[in-house]
Amino acid sequence: LKEQGKQLIKIDKWFPSTKTCSNCGSVKEVGLSERTYQCTCGLSLNRDYNSALNIKKEGIRLLSSAA
Template sequence: VYDAVCIEDLNMQGMSQSLNFGKSVYDNGWGIFTSLLDYKLSEQGKKLIKIDKWYPSSKTCSCCGKVKEELSLSERMYQCECGFICDRDVNAARNIKEQGMLVLA
């Protein structure tokens, strides 16, 4: 049982325009999902924590905290100088959770 859910505050309109994803990004219903999630959590007295879209969750090592200067979208594994290796999405999720915990503290 959790008291909060942490997500990135994504700008889907900006992503669809800048990354050439077009309509596919718009059609995913992210805004509806986050609204419903917030509604359901608040019904239970729980919080939805949105982490700033500019926080470098994918580029930050969830082990040592070092931020990579460059990380292309084609790099699916995150590898840090400290020796930490992880799927980039799992790494980002860990960082988002950590930022959410700081908000709750």
């Protein structure tokens, strides 16, 4: 990663990335069989994509707080 000018940021393994809305931040329980994350704010995304957005946001937050 260093050669590519990148950095690895580790987030807490218990971070609720699949339960958190990547748009408004609300948290709700999501069953394993649910493949689409739907929030009361109107967001409707693939569950894995929503989780990836949350992980990216958390990594950026951790990186900025370490500076």
